[in-house]
Amino acid sequence: MSFPLIFERSRKGRRGLKLVKEVPRAEAYIPQAFLRQDPPRLPEVDELTLVRHYTGLSRRQVGVDTTFYPLGSCTMKYNPKLHEEAVHLFAYLHPYQDPQTVQGALQLMWELGEYLKAITGMDEITLQPAAGAHGELTGILIIRAYHEDRGEGKERRLVLVPDSAHGSNPATASMAGYEVKEVPSGPDGEVDLEALKRELGPHVAAIMLTNPNTLGLFERRILEISRLAKEAGVQLYYDGANLNAIMGWARPGDMGFDVVHLNLHKTFTVPHGGGGPGSGPVGVKAHLAPYLPVPTVARGEEGFYLDFQRPKSIGRVRSFYGNFLALVRAWVYIRTLGLEGLKKAAALSVLNARYLKELLKEKGFRVPYDAPCMHEFVAQPPQGFRALDLAKGLLELGFHPPTVYFPLIVKEALMVEPTETEGKETLEAFAEALGELLQKPKEWLEGAPYSTPVRRLDELRANRSPKLTYFDE
């Protein structure tokens, strides 16, 4: 039996919430020509049916709350319940209220900005971007505005990304109107310095790096890279997806990065929400501050205010001031952990990854770039096994699989990020499960999973003849 759609539970005339006591007549206010003729075919359900429907759906869904979720590059750490309580205190503020009546909210934003600046080593910050990729776009637009302001905009048309970069990096550079060139990684999995040197020049606008990179390796030559970038007038962009590994221990600002975006939904444990909403603040060094989006939050003699005075700003990237309630959660997280807690969390995320890497090697997994990893590592299954089948097998054994087939430079990649909030026994159980899968007959693996709400789905059908709505024929 398929789980019903909300539309299939619908019964004509059934009502859930009734929010209006006396219903006015539309025609009294609005000419007929503006009114819709056919009502939208929304479901008609009572409240209990609604609750059963979504509760039922939630039971067909795994999350960090239910399952170990070592999805590489996503930092699926525990999302404290405290944060969900905290947001209620700030839920009913309107973005256009008198600024004097939102002093607490503005102060929170200002303080969070100060914390994030301190953690990243940057001079100024915007909290407006709504997600990591949105932060990337903001950061690259800032870089572009900087080059244009210096009269180098026409010449600097290229953004360099390593071949191990997140797909969002090249996609962002394209959206910002740049050409993109991939720089190969060296044999050690880090940026190939010689290859990079060959590409650098007056035609390059920026280099986008993730550090630790997507192999989980810290770019040890980062100071050399940033020196080369500076000499070539190239701005260095930090993709903060992996900041969890080093928070408190080292700062992108000290490494020589000019722009940093953070993923508050990764590092600062804003819940991922099945794919969002997130939050992607962008920190910059002083020379880029004139180009930040408006408004920013400032502190004046009469309290906190929204500062629109930034004549060289790239403009707005989002309505209002960002995903504010995500900012509240990040503020609470930093206040709960303090520097000491952040450092411990980072260290244990690294320890967990290194420990799990050892356990997997023992089970027969290969680690193509086997240097000391940070918060994640990339493994390959033994010859003859497909990453996809192991991922599906893990589902059967009650685990969410790692990221698979990324980064692209490793075939059959399993990108594992356990995070610091998982215990030793969970890591061991996960390694045991992967070991067990290697003992399973091939047919079993190719058929897995078996007892999940649905089994392997027909992707070909979904792509050749997608059915994107219930009423779609």
Place this chain on the structure above:
Amino acid sequence: MDIPKDRFYTKSHEWALPEGDTVLVGITDYAQDALGDVVYVELPEVGRKVEKGEAVAVVESVKTASDIYAPVAGEVVEVNAALEKTPELINQDPYGEGWIFRLRPLDMGHLDDLLDADGYAEALESEA
């Protein structure tokens, strides 16, 4: 892996079959196998002038998308409209019904710069 001798090849796995003063272009058996089930083909506009090596079409499978490059410079004179409804022709018959577009080259002589079947077979081997 099937590599017909009657046509030219590129290292990026396109084939080019001369027909009069035009060439038919498609992707090789190896390429369709590597892509997997093709779900969509983005075809160029007829009349478009292209440079050698320019991305002209896109072939999408479930998990990947691949640019198809012009093997020689010229003008697109026809596209295989059948692929709009049945992109799987590329999997079923990559060298025949699964052709993608027809070019009128600036110079038919440019075809000689491409690989022949043996050269392509060698290129495949060195890639593996």
Place this chain on the structure above:
Amino acid sequence: MDYTPHTEEEIRAMLERVGAERLEDLFAHLPPEILNPPIALPEPEPEWAVLEALRRLSEKNKPAPKAFLGGGVRSHHTPPVVQALGARGEFLTAYTPYQPEVSQGVLQATFEYQTMMAELTGLEVANASMYDGATALAEGVLLALRETGRMRVLVSQGVHPEYREVLRSYLEAVGAELLTLSLEGGRTPRVAVPEDVGAVVAQNPNFLGALEDLAPLAEAAHGAGALFVAVADPLSLGLLKPPGAYGADIAVGDGQVLGLPLGFGGPHFGYLATKKAFVRQLPGRLVSETRDVEGKRGFILTLQAREQYIRRAKAKSNITTNAQLTALMGAMYLAALGPEGLKEVALAGVAAAHRLYGLLREIPGVEPFTPEPFFNEFVLRLPKPPEAVRRALAQRGFHAATPVPREYGENLALFAATELHTEADLLALRDALKEVLA
């Protein structure tokens, strides 16, 4: 407190296993000159103390659960049932449903959301959500430019000014040009669309709250070979003619009005709906129905070759994380209300706004600005600067009179009313405004 489960003993055992003595050793390969920088952060506190500090901060705010402020975000009832279901840990703590076998909850709910947004807008497909209404507009316009191969955009001044600012940022990035069509008498004039324009954009109800008949503009757009992009408040679509019915090729808007808390402006969600013919140009995630190996219905992400993790530099957009949870809560709200309930909530706002309009325009010195017919928001010209009026009203416990940007005129303020505002609320605001303006 740091939420890590490790005992000292476990840490020792694990360190030994990885060949390290102390936690610091895990960072030993980092350049020494950047290690352990001085970072000034407040001391960590137990959770009750953090909550207390947060509560002290929140007490510096005056919440606006029944604001008369509008402009893209409005005070509506936030149903507890939606809040409760949206807080389910399975939804809250999942990420992108890349493993469909264990993500049917998010996938099916998203499929249902896509269906509801397509129904509301009168279009065929909607993606899984965008960050907000403004970025949905920017991405919708970029879609139109990709589809038409053109680089100029004509946008009505009736579109929310902040949306236009975001659109400008996105268009400048790709080198496209933005032309603004000034309002005449509070409405978008009928104009000829230049042949090289790829997208024409207008909003209904417009930023001033006025209802617009956009069919002629849509027709003019199509005549010039451009696509027509409509910005529409999704709540209004319970009552008003949907964008698909007046010729929109693309519809976008912000979902906050569907029962989400104000949140000082976010997170909400943006919706982006279009015709099936343009689906390959859509940015962001899409869910399709399909079958599993046993023939059972299931849902899965589809057409992923549009997206950044596959197409990289050639992706349709860089969007990755979207606003999934808030979008699903919007869908829950729509399901909780149904077509009748939605229409009623929309109507209640319309009626309250018209009543308020009648009351406020009687105040000496106040002049109407938004032309009739309008929806649930309207603009008045005040005899005093709106910032000062807003402040004076706030001091009397009313959040009202959103200052309208000067591009529309001097001393303009926006008022909104919703199902939350009773006759007594409206009278009380009238009295307060009278006092403030006296």
